[in-house]
Amino acid sequence: MSIDRRARAPQDFWNSLRSSTQSRIGLGRVGDALPTTSVLEFRAAHAAARDAVHLPLDVSALATRVEAVGLGSPVTVRSRATSRPEYLRRPDLGRLPADLTAVPRTGADLGFVLGDGLSPRALMDHGAPLLAALATELADTYSIAPPVIATQARVALGDHIAAALGVQTLIVLIGERPGLSVADSLGIYLTHLPKPGRTDADRNCISNIHPPEGLGYQQAARVVASLISGARRLGRSGVDLKDTSRTDELVSHAALTIPGPTG
Template sequence: MTTDDIARQQFWDTLRQSTQARIGLGRSGNALPTREVLELSAAHAAARDAVHIPLDTERLAAAIGEIGIGQPAMVTSRASSRGEYLRRPDLGRLPADLSSVPNTPADIGFVLADGLSPTALMHHATALLRELVAELGESYTLAAPVIATQARVALGDHIAARGQYTTLLVIIGERPGLSVADSLGIYLTHRPQPGCSDAERNCISNIHPPDGLGYREAARIAAGLVSGARQLGRSGVELKDTSRGVAIDAGGRGELG
Protein backbone atom coordinates (compact mmCIF):
# COMPACT_ATOMS: atom_id res chain seq x y z
CA MET A 1 0.00 0.00 0.00
CA THR A 2 1.43 3.37 -1.04
CA THR A 3 1.57 6.51 1.06
CA ASP A 4 -1.32 7.95 -0.97
CA ASP A 5 -3.37 4.81 -0.36
CA ILE A 6 -2.75 5.04 3.40
CA ALA A 7 -3.70 8.72 3.48
CA ARG A 8 -6.86 8.02 1.49
CA GLN A 9 -7.83 5.19 3.83
CA GLN A 10 -7.25 7.35 6.90
CA PHE A 11 -9.38 10.09 5.39
CA TRP A 12 -12.35 7.79 4.82
CA ASP A 13 -11.90 6.05 8.18
CA THR A 14 -12.11 9.42 9.94
CA LEU A 15 -15.10 10.59 7.91
CA ARG A 16 -17.02 7.37 8.51
CA GLN A 17 -16.93 8.01 12.26
CA SER A 18 -19.31 10.96 11.77
CA THR A 19 -22.00 9.19 9.74
CA GLN A 20 -23.82 5.90 9.40
CA ALA A 21 -24.02 6.36 5.64
CA ARG A 22 -22.09 3.93 3.46
CA ILE A 23 -19.26 6.07 2.12
CA GLY A 24 -15.75 5.33 0.91
CA LEU A 25 -16.46 1.63 0.49
CA GLY A 26 -13.58 1.00 -1.87
CA ARG A 27 -13.68 -1.37 -4.79
CA SER A 28 -12.51 -4.73 -5.98
CA GLY A 29 -11.98 -4.51 -9.69
CA ASN A 30 -15.14 -2.93 -11.10
CA ALA A 31 -17.31 -3.89 -8.12
CA LEU A 32 -17.61 -3.32 -4.40
CA PRO A 33 -15.46 -5.46 -2.10
CA THR A 34 -17.15 -8.71 -1.08
CA ARG A 35 -17.35 -7.63 2.56
CA GLU A 36 -19.30 -4.50 1.67
CA VAL A 37 -21.66 -6.43 -0.59
CA LEU A 38 -22.40 -8.90 2.20
CA GLU A 39 -22.91 -6.14 4.77
CA LEU A 40 -25.32 -4.36 2.41
CA SER A 41 -27.29 -7.58 1.91
CA ALA A 42 -27.45 -8.13 5.67
CA ALA A 43 -28.67 -4.56 6.24
CA HIS A 44 -31.34 -4.98 3.58
CA ALA A 45 -32.51 -8.21 5.20
CA ALA A 46 -32.64 -6.53 8.63
CA ALA A 47 -34.74 -3.70 7.21
CA ARG A 48 -37.19 -6.14 5.63
CA ASP A 49 -37.43 -8.11 8.88
CA ALA A 50 -38.09 -4.90 10.81
CA VAL A 51 -41.11 -4.20 8.60
CA HIS A 52 -42.57 -7.70 8.49
CA ILE A 53 -41.84 -9.36 11.87
CA PRO A 54 -45.08 -8.89 13.86
CA LEU A 55 -45.17 -6.99 17.12
CA ASP A 56 -45.06 -9.21 20.22
CA THR A 57 -47.98 -7.43 21.85
CA GLU A 58 -48.12 -9.65 24.94
CA ARG A 59 -44.48 -9.11 25.84
CA LEU A 60 -44.68 -5.39 25.12
CA ALA A 61 -47.88 -5.01 27.16
CA ALA A 62 -46.31 -6.77 30.13
CA ALA A 63 -43.29 -4.46 30.03
CA ILE A 64 -45.40 -1.32 29.54
CA GLY A 65 -47.70 -2.30 32.40
CA GLU A 66 -44.78 -2.21 34.82
CA ILE A 67 -44.22 1.51 34.20
CA GLY A 68 -47.11 2.31 36.49
CA ILE A 69 -49.62 4.38 34.50
CA GLY A 70 -52.04 1.53 33.84
CA GLN A 71 -52.34 -1.61 31.78
CA PRO A 72 -52.33 -0.83 28.06
CA ALA A 73 -55.41 -1.29 25.90
CA MET A 74 -55.06 -3.01 22.52
CA VAL A 75 -56.29 -1.54 19.23
CA THR A 76 -55.79 -2.59 15.63
CA SER A 77 -56.46 -0.74 12.41
CA ARG A 78 -58.77 -1.83 9.61
CA ALA A 79 -55.83 -3.37 7.75
CA SER A 80 -56.43 -7.10 8.10
CA SER A 81 -52.86 -8.20 7.35
CA ARG A 82 -49.36 -6.80 7.07
CA GLY A 83 -49.56 -6.98 3.30
CA GLU A 84 -52.79 -4.97 3.24
CA TYR A 85 -51.31 -2.50 5.72
CA LEU A 86 -48.38 -1.84 3.37
CA ARG A 87 -50.60 -1.59 0.28
CA ARG A 88 -53.38 0.47 1.90
CA PRO A 89 -52.05 3.25 4.14
CA ASP A 90 -55.60 4.62 4.42
CA LEU A 91 -56.76 1.52 6.30
CA GLY A 92 -53.90 1.90 8.78
CA ARG A 93 -55.32 5.28 9.78
CA LEU A 94 -58.73 3.92 10.75
CA PRO A 95 -59.59 1.82 13.83
CA ALA A 96 -61.31 -1.53 13.57
CA ASP A 97 -62.76 -1.23 17.08
CA LEU A 98 -62.19 1.24 19.93
CA SER A 99 -64.26 -0.44 22.61
CA SER A 100 -61.12 -1.47 24.54
CA VAL A 101 -60.04 2.17 25.01
CA PRO A 102 -61.46 3.61 28.26
CA ASN A 103 -63.05 7.04 28.16
CA THR A 104 -60.82 8.60 30.79
CA PRO A 105 -59.98 12.25 30.04
CA ALA A 106 -56.32 13.14 30.60
CA ASP A 107 -53.87 15.89 29.76
CA ILE A 108 -51.69 13.46 27.81
CA GLY A 109 -52.36 10.16 26.10
CA PHE A 110 -49.80 7.73 24.72
CA VAL A 111 -50.25 5.45 21.70
CA LEU A 112 -47.51 2.92 20.98
CA ALA A 113 -47.84 2.03 17.30
CA ASP A 114 -45.93 -0.62 15.37
CA GLY A 115 -45.80 1.53 12.22
CA LEU A 116 -43.22 0.45 9.68
CA SER A 117 -40.87 -1.06 12.28
CA PRO A 118 -42.41 -3.21 15.00
CA THR A 119 -38.79 -4.08 15.81
CA ALA A 120 -38.16 -0.47 16.85
CA LEU A 121 -41.12 -0.54 19.21
CA MET A 122 -39.91 -3.75 20.84
CA HIS A 123 -36.36 -2.41 21.23
CA HIS A 124 -37.06 1.10 22.51
CA ALA A 125 -40.70 1.83 23.43
CA THR A 126 -40.63 0.73 27.07
CA ALA A 127 -37.53 2.72 28.00
CA LEU A 128 -38.72 5.75 26.05
CA LEU A 129 -42.17 5.71 27.65
CA ARG A 130 -40.57 5.40 31.09
CA GLU A 131 -38.57 8.59 30.46
CA LEU A 132 -41.66 10.38 29.11
CA VAL A 133 -43.63 9.47 32.22
CA ALA A 134 -40.79 10.67 34.45
CA GLU A 135 -40.60 13.95 32.54
CA LEU A 136 -44.33 14.65 32.25
CA GLY A 137 -45.93 12.83 35.17
CA GLU A 138 -45.45 15.54 37.80
CA SER A 139 -47.05 18.27 35.68
CA TYR A 140 -49.86 16.52 33.79
CA THR A 141 -52.42 13.76 34.15
CA LEU A 142 -51.47 10.73 32.04
CA ALA A 143 -53.83 8.24 30.47
CA ALA A 144 -53.11 4.53 30.41
CA PRO A 145 -51.19 3.73 27.20
CA VAL A 146 -52.67 2.12 24.11
CA ILE A 147 -50.80 -0.36 21.90
CA ALA A 148 -51.88 -0.12 18.25
CA THR A 149 -51.01 -2.63 15.52
CA GLN A 150 -51.04 -2.24 11.73
CA ALA A 151 -51.09 1.43 12.68
CA ARG A 152 -50.34 4.72 10.99
CA VAL A 153 -49.94 7.96 12.94
CA ALA A 154 -53.47 9.21 12.26
CA LEU A 155 -54.97 6.16 13.98
CA GLY A 156 -53.97 7.89 17.21
CA ASP A 157 -56.44 10.72 16.54
CA HIS A 158 -59.36 8.30 16.77
CA ILE A 159 -57.96 6.78 19.95
CA ALA A 160 -57.46 10.24 21.48
CA ALA A 161 -61.02 11.28 20.63
CA ARG A 162 -62.33 8.13 22.31
CA GLY A 163 -60.16 8.59 25.42
CA GLN A 164 -60.50 12.39 25.47
CA TYR A 165 -56.81 13.33 25.64
CA THR A 166 -55.84 17.00 25.39
CA THR A 167 -52.44 16.18 23.89
CA LEU A 168 -51.52 12.98 22.10
CA LEU A 169 -48.06 11.41 21.80
CA VAL A 170 -47.86 8.64 19.20
CA ILE A 171 -44.68 6.60 19.60
CA ILE A 172 -44.25 4.77 16.30
CA GLY A 173 -41.72 2.62 14.46
CA GLU A 174 -40.16 4.65 11.65
CA ARG A 175 -39.47 3.42 8.14
CA PRO A 176 -36.28 1.31 8.36
CA GLY A 177 -33.31 2.04 6.16
CA LEU A 178 -30.03 0.39 5.30
CA SER A 179 -28.28 2.15 8.19
CA VAL A 180 -30.95 1.95 10.91
CA ALA A 181 -33.79 -0.58 11.14
CA ASP A 182 -35.06 0.18 14.65
CA SER A 183 -35.67 3.92 14.87
CA LEU A 184 -38.66 5.39 16.72
CA GLY A 185 -40.50 8.65 16.19
CA ILE A 186 -42.81 10.63 18.48
CA TYR A 187 -45.68 12.51 16.84
CA LEU A 188 -47.28 15.16 19.05
CA THR A 189 -50.78 16.46 18.33
CA HIS A 190 -52.49 19.00 20.57
CA ARG A 191 -56.29 18.75 20.70
CA PRO A 192 -56.30 15.74 18.37
CA GLN A 193 -59.38 14.68 16.47
CA PRO A 194 -60.06 12.55 13.38
CA GLY A 195 -59.15 14.49 10.27
CA CYS A 196 -56.08 16.27 11.65
CA SER A 197 -53.46 16.91 9.00
CA ASP A 198 -49.72 16.30 9.29
CA ALA A 199 -49.26 20.09 9.43
CA GLU A 200 -50.98 19.99 12.84
CA ARG A 201 -48.35 17.65 14.34
CA ASN A 202 -44.78 17.90 15.57
CA CYS A 203 -42.31 15.07 15.11
CA ILE A 204 -39.28 13.99 17.15
CA SER A 205 -37.48 11.40 15.04
CA ASN A 206 -34.41 9.19 14.94
CA ILE A 207 -34.80 7.85 18.50
CA HIS A 208 -32.54 4.81 18.78
CA PRO A 209 -29.69 5.06 21.28
CA PRO A 210 -26.77 4.76 21.36
CA ASP A 211 -26.36 6.00 17.77
CA GLY A 212 -29.52 8.08 17.52
CA LEU A 213 -31.40 10.41 19.86
CA GLY A 214 -31.45 9.13 23.46
CA TYR A 215 -34.59 8.43 25.48
CA ARG A 216 -34.05 11.17 28.05
CA GLU A 217 -33.29 13.82 25.43
CA ALA A 218 -36.33 12.82 23.38
CA ALA A 219 -38.50 13.04 26.51
CA ARG A 220 -37.09 16.46 27.34
CA ILE A 221 -37.86 17.74 23.84
CA ALA A 222 -41.36 16.25 24.02
CA ALA A 223 -41.99 17.98 27.37
CA GLY A 224 -40.95 21.30 25.87
CA LEU A 225 -43.28 20.82 22.92
CA VAL A 226 -46.17 19.82 25.20
CA SER A 227 -45.67 22.97 27.25
CA GLY A 228 -45.42 25.10 24.13
CA ALA A 229 -48.53 23.53 22.59
CA ARG A 230 -50.57 24.24 25.72
CA GLN A 231 -49.43 27.87 25.75
CA LEU A 232 -49.99 28.31 22.01
CA GLY A 233 -53.23 26.36 21.97
CA ARG A 234 -52.17 24.19 19.06
CA SER A 235 -49.37 22.05 17.69
CA GLY A 236 -47.90 21.82 14.20
CA VAL A 237 -45.97 24.18 11.98
CA GLU A 238 -46.32 27.16 14.32
CA LEU A 239 -44.89 25.26 17.29
CA LYS A 240 -41.09 25.14 17.38
CA ASP A 241 -38.63 23.13 19.43
CA THR A 242 -36.61 25.68 21.42
CA SER A 243 -35.04 23.14 23.78
CA ARG A 244 -31.61 23.47 22.18
CA GLY A 245 -31.57 27.27 22.10
CA VAL A 246 -29.40 27.75 25.20
CA ALA A 247 -26.81 25.23 24.06
CA ILE A 248 -26.48 26.88 20.64
CA ASP A 249 -26.33 30.41 22.01
CA ALA A 250 -23.68 29.47 24.58
CA GLY A 251 -21.30 26.56 24.21
CA GLY A 252 -22.50 25.54 20.77
CA ARG A 253 -21.87 28.92 19.19
CA GLY A 254 -18.16 28.30 18.70
CA GLU A 255 -18.81 24.99 16.99
CA LEU A 256 -21.33 26.57 14.65
CA GLY A 257 -18.96 29.42 13.85
Protein backbone atom coordinates in the same frame (compact mmCIF):
# COMPACT_ATOMS: atom_id res chain seq x y z
CA MET B 1 7.73 3.92 1.78
CA SER B 2 6.31 7.02 0.10
CA ILE B 3 4.30 4.83 -2.31
CA ASP B 4 2.83 2.87 0.62
CA ARG B 5 1.83 6.05 2.40
CA ARG B 6 0.11 7.36 -0.74
CA ALA B 7 -1.79 4.07 -1.10
CA ARG B 8 -2.99 4.20 2.48
CA ALA B 9 -3.94 7.88 2.45
CA PRO B 10 -7.37 7.56 0.70
CA GLN B 11 -8.46 4.76 3.02
CA ASP B 12 -7.28 6.68 6.09
CA PHE B 13 -9.25 9.69 4.86
CA TRP B 14 -12.50 7.71 4.52
CA ASN B 15 -11.99 5.90 7.83
CA SER B 16 -11.84 9.27 9.56
CA LEU B 17 -15.10 10.40 7.95
CA ARG B 18 -16.87 7.11 8.73
CA SER B 19 -16.48 7.80 12.45
CA SER B 20 -19.05 10.60 12.14
CA THR B 21 -21.73 8.95 9.96
CA GLN B 22 -23.61 5.70 9.52
CA SER B 23 -23.80 6.26 5.77
CA ARG B 24 -21.91 4.03 3.38
CA ILE B 25 -19.12 6.21 2.04
CA GLY B 26 -15.80 5.51 0.36
CA LEU B 27 -16.56 1.84 -0.25
CA GLY B 28 -13.80 1.48 -2.80
CA ARG B 29 -13.84 -0.92 -5.74
CA VAL B 30 -12.36 -4.10 -7.08
CA GLY B 31 -12.08 -3.68 -10.83
CA ASP B 32 -15.51 -2.43 -11.93
CA ALA B 33 -17.35 -3.74 -8.86
CA LEU B 34 -17.67 -3.04 -5.16
CA PRO B 35 -15.54 -5.05 -2.72
CA THR B 36 -17.18 -8.33 -1.70
CA THR B 37 -17.30 -7.31 1.96
CA SER B 38 -19.21 -4.12 1.12
CA VAL B 39 -21.70 -6.03 -1.03
CA LEU B 40 -22.35 -8.58 1.72
CA GLU B 41 -22.75 -5.86 4.36
CA PHE B 42 -25.27 -4.08 2.11
CA ARG B 43 -27.28 -7.26 1.61
CA ALA B 44 -27.27 -7.97 5.35
CA ALA B 45 -28.53 -4.44 6.09
CA HIS B 46 -31.25 -4.81 3.47
CA ALA B 47 -32.34 -8.12 4.99
CA ALA B 48 -32.45 -6.55 8.46
CA ALA B 49 -34.62 -3.70 7.17
CA ARG B 50 -37.05 -6.14 5.51
CA ASP B 51 -37.22 -8.25 8.66
CA ALA B 52 -37.93 -5.17 10.77
CA VAL B 53 -40.94 -4.34 8.59
CA HIS B 54 -42.42 -7.83 8.54
CA LEU B 55 -41.60 -9.02 12.07
CA PRO B 56 -44.92 -9.22 13.96
CA LEU B 57 -45.23 -7.23 17.17
CA ASP B 58 -45.19 -9.36 20.33
CA VAL B 59 -48.14 -7.55 21.90
CA SER B 60 -48.19 -9.62 25.08
CA ALA B 61 -44.51 -9.04 25.84
CA LEU B 62 -44.77 -5.33 25.03
CA ALA B 63 -47.88 -4.95 27.20
CA THR B 64 -46.02 -6.46 30.16
CA ARG B 65 -43.17 -3.99 29.74
CA VAL B 66 -45.54 -1.05 29.27
CA GLU B 67 -47.58 -1.93 32.36
CA ALA B 68 -44.35 -1.99 34.40
CA VAL B 69 -43.88 1.71 33.59
CA GLY B 70 -46.72 2.45 36.01
CA LEU B 71 -49.23 4.37 33.88
CA GLY B 72 -51.89 1.69 34.09
CA SER B 73 -52.74 -1.47 32.18
CA PRO B 74 -52.43 -0.84 28.44
CA VAL B 75 -55.37 -1.27 26.10
CA THR B 76 -54.74 -2.95 22.75
CA VAL B 77 -56.43 -1.88 19.51
CA ARG B 78 -55.75 -2.51 15.83
CA SER B 79 -56.38 -0.72 12.59
CA ARG B 80 -58.66 -1.93 9.81
CA ALA B 81 -55.69 -3.54 8.07
CA THR B 82 -56.21 -7.22 8.78
CA SER B 83 -52.72 -8.43 7.86
CA ARG B 84 -49.21 -7.12 7.36
CA PRO B 85 -49.38 -7.39 3.55
CA GLU B 86 -52.66 -5.44 3.54
CA TYR B 87 -51.17 -2.87 5.91
CA LEU B 88 -48.27 -2.28 3.52
CA ARG B 89 -50.52 -2.11 0.44
CA ARG B 90 -53.27 0.01 2.03
CA PRO B 91 -51.91 2.84 4.20
CA ASP B 92 -55.44 4.26 4.41
CA LEU B 93 -56.65 1.24 6.39
CA GLY B 94 -53.80 1.69 8.87
CA ARG B 95 -55.18 5.13 9.72
CA LEU B 96 -58.62 3.87 10.69
CA PRO B 97 -59.57 1.89 13.84
CA ALA B 98 -61.25 -1.48 13.70
CA ASP B 99 -62.89 -1.11 17.14
CA LEU B 100 -62.36 1.39 19.96
CA THR B 101 -64.90 0.12 22.47
CA ALA B 102 -62.11 -1.04 24.81
CA VAL B 103 -60.58 2.45 24.99
CA PRO B 104 -61.69 4.23 28.19
CA ARG B 105 -62.69 7.89 28.11
CA THR B 106 -60.44 9.58 30.65
CA GLY B 107 -60.36 13.30 29.88
CA ALA B 108 -56.66 13.28 30.83
CA ASP B 109 -54.17 15.91 29.75
CA LEU B 110 -52.01 13.44 27.83
CA GLY B 111 -52.51 10.19 25.96
CA PHE B 112 -49.83 7.78 24.76
CA VAL B 113 -50.25 5.47 21.78
CA LEU B 114 -47.54 2.91 21.02
CA GLY B 115 -47.85 1.87 17.37
CA ASP B 116 -45.90 -0.81 15.54
CA GLY B 117 -45.72 1.29 12.37
CA LEU B 118 -43.16 0.24 9.79
CA SER B 119 -40.77 -1.22 12.37
CA PRO B 120 -42.36 -3.35 15.09
CA ARG B 121 -38.80 -4.20 16.10
CA ALA B 122 -38.18 -0.54 16.99
CA LEU B 123 -41.23 -0.47 19.24
CA MET B 124 -40.17 -3.69 20.97
CA ASP B 125 -36.63 -2.41 21.50
CA HIS B 126 -37.35 1.17 22.54
CA GLY B 127 -41.06 1.62 23.25
CA ALA B 128 -41.17 0.80 26.98
CA PRO B 129 -37.95 2.59 28.02
CA LEU B 130 -38.92 5.67 26.00
CA LEU B 131 -42.37 5.65 27.62
CA ALA B 132 -40.70 5.41 31.04
CA ALA B 133 -38.54 8.45 30.26
CA LEU B 134 -41.61 10.38 29.11
CA ALA B 135 -43.52 9.41 32.26
CA THR B 136 -40.65 10.58 34.45
CA GLU B 137 -40.52 13.91 32.62
CA LEU B 138 -44.28 14.56 32.45
CA ALA B 139 -46.20 12.69 35.18
CA ASP B 140 -45.66 15.34 37.88
CA THR B 141 -47.13 18.06 35.66
CA TYR B 142 -49.92 16.42 33.68
CA SER B 143 -52.57 13.75 34.10
CA ILE B 144 -51.91 10.77 31.83
CA ALA B 145 -54.37 8.26 30.39
CA PRO B 146 -53.56 4.53 30.38
CA PRO B 147 -51.34 3.70 27.38
CA VAL B 148 -52.79 2.23 24.20
CA ILE B 149 -50.91 -0.30 22.05
CA ALA B 150 -51.94 -0.15 18.39
CA THR B 151 -51.10 -2.77 15.76
CA GLN B 152 -50.94 -2.34 11.98
CA ALA B 153 -50.89 1.34 12.89
CA ARG B 154 -50.21 4.52 10.97
CA VAL B 155 -49.75 7.82 12.77
CA ALA B 156 -53.25 9.13 12.07
CA LEU B 157 -54.81 6.15 13.84
CA GLY B 158 -53.81 7.94 17.02
CA ASP B 159 -56.27 10.77 16.32
CA HIS B 160 -59.21 8.36 16.56
CA ILE B 161 -57.79 6.83 19.74
CA ALA B 162 -57.25 10.30 21.24
CA ALA B 163 -60.86 11.23 20.51
CA ALA B 164 -62.01 8.10 22.34
CA LEU B 165 -59.68 8.85 25.28
CA GLY B 166 -60.75 12.49 25.41
CA VAL B 167 -57.17 13.71 25.90
CA GLN B 168 -55.90 17.21 25.21
CA THR B 169 -52.53 16.22 23.76
CA LEU B 170 -51.64 12.98 22.00
CA ILE B 171 -48.15 11.46 21.87
CA VAL B 172 -47.69 8.61 19.38
CA LEU B 173 -44.59 6.42 19.68
CA ILE B 174 -44.25 4.54 16.41
CA GLY B 175 -41.70 2.45 14.51
CA GLU B 176 -40.11 4.45 11.70
CA ARG B 177 -39.44 3.22 8.20
CA PRO B 178 -36.25 1.08 8.38
CA GLY B 179 -33.27 2.11 6.30
CA LEU B 180 -30.00 0.52 5.31
CA SER B 181 -28.23 2.14 8.27
CA VAL B 182 -30.88 1.83 11.01
CA ALA B 183 -33.70 -0.71 11.26
CA ASP B 184 -34.88 0.00 14.82
CA SER B 185 -35.53 3.74 14.89
CA LEU B 186 -38.54 5.04 16.82
CA GLY B 187 -40.40 8.29 16.17
CA ILE B 188 -42.67 10.47 18.29
CA TYR B 189 -45.60 12.42 16.81
CA LEU B 190 -47.22 15.03 19.04
CA THR B 191 -50.66 16.46 18.27
CA HIS B 192 -52.37 19.07 20.43
CA LEU B 193 -56.18 18.98 20.44
CA PRO B 194 -56.18 15.79 18.34
CA LYS B 195 -59.20 14.70 16.34
CA PRO B 196 -59.82 12.68 13.18
CA GLY B 197 -58.88 14.69 10.12
CA ARG B 198 -55.72 16.26 11.49
CA THR B 199 -52.87 16.39 8.97
CA ASP B 200 -49.10 16.14 9.28
CA ALA B 201 -49.00 19.95 9.34
CA ASP B 202 -50.84 19.76 12.69
CA ARG B 203 -48.18 17.54 14.29
CA ASN B 204 -44.63 17.81 15.56
CA CYS B 205 -42.22 14.94 14.93
CA ILE B 206 -39.18 13.83 16.90
CA SER B 207 -37.37 11.13 14.96
CA ASN B 208 -34.30 8.95 15.02
CA ILE B 209 -34.76 7.69 18.59
CA HIS B 210 -32.54 4.62 18.98
CA PRO B 211 -29.79 5.00 21.58
CA PRO B 212 -26.88 4.75 21.75
CA GLU B 213 -26.33 5.80 18.11
CA GLY B 214 -29.51 7.89 17.76
CA LEU B 215 -31.41 10.28 19.99
CA GLY B 216 -31.58 9.16 23.64
CA TYR B 217 -34.75 8.59 25.64
CA GLN B 218 -34.22 11.40 28.15
CA GLN B 219 -33.33 13.92 25.47
CA ALA B 220 -36.42 12.99 23.46
CA ALA B 221 -38.56 13.32 26.61
CA ARG B 222 -37.21 16.81 27.26
CA VAL B 223 -38.09 17.86 23.72
CA VAL B 224 -41.62 16.46 24.16
CA ALA B 225 -42.04 18.36 27.44
CA SER B 226 -40.99 21.58 25.73
CA LEU B 227 -43.38 21.00 22.83
CA ILE B 228 -46.31 20.25 25.14
CA SER B 229 -45.68 23.41 27.11
CA GLY B 230 -45.45 25.43 23.91
CA ALA B 231 -48.57 23.83 22.42
CA ARG B 232 -50.62 24.67 25.50
CA ARG B 233 -49.48 28.31 25.34
CA LEU B 234 -49.99 28.54 21.58
CA GLY B 235 -53.23 26.56 21.49
CA ARG B 236 -52.02 24.27 18.70
CA SER B 237 -49.20 22.05 17.53
CA GLY B 238 -47.65 21.65 14.11
CA VAL B 239 -45.74 23.99 11.84
CA ASP B 240 -46.21 27.02 14.11
CA LEU B 241 -44.76 25.23 17.15
CA LYS B 242 -40.98 25.07 17.59
CA ASP B 243 -38.82 23.10 20.00
CA THR B 244 -37.23 25.45 22.55
CA SER B 245 -35.76 22.79 24.83
CA ARG B 246 -32.15 23.57 23.92
CA THR B 247 -32.73 27.32 24.25
CA ASP B 248 -34.32 26.78 27.66
CA GLU B 249 -31.32 24.68 28.73
CA LEU B 250 -28.89 27.39 27.62
CA VAL B 251 -30.84 30.10 29.45
CA SER B 252 -31.00 27.95 32.58
CA HIS B 253 -27.28 27.21 32.37
CA ALA B 254 -26.48 30.90 31.91
CA ALA B 255 -28.60 31.82 34.93
CA LEU B 256 -26.62 29.36 37.03
CA THR B 257 -23.17 30.34 35.78
CA ILE B 258 -23.32 34.10 35.19
CA PRO B 259 -22.92 36.03 38.46
CA GLY B 260 -25.76 38.38 39.27
CA PRO B 261 -25.44 41.90 40.63
CA THR B 262 -24.03 42.08 44.13
CA GLY B 263 -25.60 45.45 44.99
